[in-house]
Amino acid sequence: MDSFQATIDADGRIEPRDAMPEGYRKTLIRQIAQHAHSEIIGMQPEGNWISRAPSLRRKAILMAKVQDEAGHGLYLYAAAETLGVDRADLLDMLHEGRQKYSSIFNYPTLTWADIGAIGWLVDGAAIVNQVPLCRCSYGPYARAMVRVCKEESFHQRQGFEILHTLCNGTDAQKAMAQDALNRWWWPSLMMFGPPDASSTHSEQSMAWGIKRHSNDELRQRFVDMTVPQADVLGIRVPDDGLTYDEQTGHYSFTQPDFTELYEVVKGNGPCNQERLAHRVKAHEDGAWVREAAAAYAAKQALKKETAA
Amino acid sequence: MDSFQATIDADGRIEPRDAMPEGYRKTLIRQIAQHAHSEIIGMQPEGNWISRAPSLRRKAILMAKVQDEAGHGLYLYAAAETLGVDRADLLDMLHEGRQKYSSIFNYPTLTWADIGAIGWLVDGAAIVNQVPLCRCSYGPYARAMVRVCKEESFHQRQGFEILHTLCNGTDAQKAMAQDALNRWWWPSLMMFGPPDASSTHSEQSMAWGIKRHSNDELRQRFVDMTVPQADVLGIRVPDDGLTYDEQTGHYSFTQPDFTELYEVVKGNGPCNQERLAHRVKAHEDGAWVREAAAAYAAKQALKKETAA
């Protein structure tokens, strides 16, 4: 354990074979699993628009994006498995509601502009959250995050581009873009978690090099990055309290209603039930397929053995 | 049996309590059941367009029409039950493919114009077939047919009106109407059954007063009625051999390809499998509901009894 602390102190990487405190391992499993679950649940709100994407080019981009999310899920589950857990068990925990996923995905996608808003705001917020994780003390997680962040910054640009096209389109398209920003702004701010004053877990995670910045720092960074982009789009961030402070170079902004966040985390959001039900159905409907694959593999192995 | 033959000879009505030959009873059960089955299977091709009807008025008319078909099914099954069979058993025979329904319903409805064409041609042909049945020798069937025919002539006018609107609409609408006529013309002609030369059952049914006119007579009557209506619509019956004979006052026309009819009757039509599968699914999905209703009724009866 001395070597663990020394590695952390030297800002080095902990690898799967290294000794680590049980708390560190558990915290990481919880966080990586939650992150993986978020990727695969996050496929649903966007997948909802693949069949209806209004141009073939956008359809292709959206399919590729949702597919990337499945890919991110795969690397993240693989990173979690290096800590001695099984993907199947993690999925069971998700399906039984014993592990969470990001609450942002409990909001519905109501128009095509939501696909733009999710790319721009949700992927944007995810990047702000995740870029520091590329330097996370746990090696496999940090390496997975490098790959994830690279793809997400691509998705973020695509989302911005969708909105940019809408904002330069018909009146109906521009209204659609504004409406999407109105609905997604506050949930996006909540993606950074509760205010620092009421955030649990944070201190220990900081000490372990799992977390690098506080929730409020990251939220500020996101607002500072996003508001000028809204100006470029020509749509208005739905916050009457938003002002730019020339001196600090930061925006001050209204905090979101965190009681809503707590409610959604508890299961009381518009799509909590649908998202989980969809996921469980896909898993259960696929059970016979996975069993067949396992049975076939076993038969093939046996054939090889008896042939040998 | 002498009184049976005397009633038939006097063009009177046989009623459920009257003696009748077994062959007469069996023929009627088969025919009425097939007719009832046709009504309920016929709900599908038209029901297919309720959710997509392009105006609310047309949607209401179509819903009412499909509902009428369910109603026709109800009276016809009731008429069959007067001959000592159960609706449930007849439905089982339909579901197991042991009784038939009209082959016309094994063609798909591909555009909104098909709803017009079905009303105009299919209900039109049905009326030509069924008007003589209002004088059928079996009383309950004859009376059911009076009601059915009244509603069907209403449906036929509505179908014509749909096409009339299309034919006076945009080019795309007019093309849609013509296309529907092209596809439904030949199957409609087949609704009168095989040519007299190869029609089985006919002779005995005529003698029993179940059938009043030959297939070919009825087919001719339909063509004579329909061709002038197509002229009014301004669309072309897809028969290059169609000519009007001033002397006889009849159209001569090309016979449909009856090998197609025989194939569809055997089960080899575009929608045979879907129609039956849809029907069986609705029936099976509803089994628990029917069981619940029966269980509830039994409980209520028991309560009444014990209270008495």
Place this chain on the structure above:
Amino acid sequence: MSDLFIYTLRLGDDALIAAQRTAEWIAAAPQLEEDVALGNIGLDQLGQARSLLQYAGTVEGAGRTEDDLAYFRDERDFLNAQLTELPNGDFARSMAKLLYFATYQHLLYEELRSSSDETLAGVAGKAVKEVAYHVDHATQWVLRLGDGTEESHARMQAGLQEMWPYTAELFATDDLVQRLDAAVDPSTLEEEWLRRVTEVIDASTCERPTSAYQHSGGREGRHTEHFGYLLAELQHVARSHPGAKW
């Protein structure tokens, strides 16, 4: 947009979307009598929708017809309660939905008969008899299914539960219904609704559902993800032939 226009749209959209879902049962019901009954109910709902949307167009004064309003508005412009747009699910879910919705509509139309707006009062006067039958039909089925077999009881309970979180929205008040003289403030109907619905549920041997969460947003055009698919089907032909008459 005037308050009366918006209020009439809310009522009309409720009826329209309910009709669209009810009609999905036609040719798929558990027995032929039910195809007929649900056909009637759907036709009643559609009839109400047509009167209300036509009137909304008149109130708006921009020349929009019932069809313009049904076929050429986008998702965010529809003001129906989310309950009406939910997929039918099995027959028990549909009957739970109908019990909740028709009981609400019945209380609403009863009050609306004495609206200061004569047209709304007239529509309500006709519709109240129709929805009384809908309530009765749903009630009979909730009783049969709730007190039928073990399976039907479980399904009925699940149906009542699943639709419950979409009921509070029906009774949500807002500035508009409070300031519009012609409107019924739906919050005034909730107590009686709860009494009536509870009575049926109790008699059915099911338990009255509870829910920590109640959905909302329909009256502001925020719908469930199911709604876009419903609209695509409803509108596709009409949208494919802009300007055409049918």
Place this chain on the structure above:
Amino acid sequence: MSDLFIYTLRLGDDALIAAQRTAEWIAAAPQLEEDVALGNIGLDQLGQARSLLQYAGTVEGAGRTEDDLAYFRDERDFLNAQLTELPNGDFARSMAKLLYFATYQHLLYEELRSSSDETLAGVAGKAVKEVAYHVDHATQWVLRLGDGTEESHARMQAGLQEMWPYTAELFATDDLVQRLDAAVDPSTLEEEWLRRVTEVIDASTCERPTSAYQHSGGREGRHTEHFGYLLAELQHVARSHPGAKW
């Protein structure tokens, strides 16, 4: 309409509609690896569709883009084979459909590489590698499911059977493919298709299906009743905003 335009549409519509169905599996597949794999396959199909429809627009010379052709044609103008529009059903049905379709596409693109039309030859040259992977993927699953468990064997057999009556249409010849020099007459591919597909089915321990009836009509724009619903979903947003750019 020129033969080349129609022929290119047939190929493009096959790919487009296949992509639309394949994409329905995304976020609903039996395992995460399969979400990724089916995402790849759908993207390949969509890419082929885009190249082909874009080229069809060029050949037509009326200024229509890939999007005009995908979003603003009506049902009867789509020329895809009916196999591509069938609902996915369970995973076994989807894999049966993919085996049949991708094997056909593979043989077709192999030949089309030497088409006298350079653009078609170019599209085929790229696509042939993609569909070789699709064939391989479908083959692996047909083997696993056919020779997996009792349940999977029964489902695989049912899937192979259910899709079989839609395969003859892929190989139907007509005047157009016979007179168009740039085209591959699909009837010339049938024997080899049957050989390859039979080999996979035999190895999977399933039986090769038979069918007294084979559907047809897609190449003349006669589709199944499923197709209208697919189009409503595909086109609704675009049709709701005519003239808009996305």
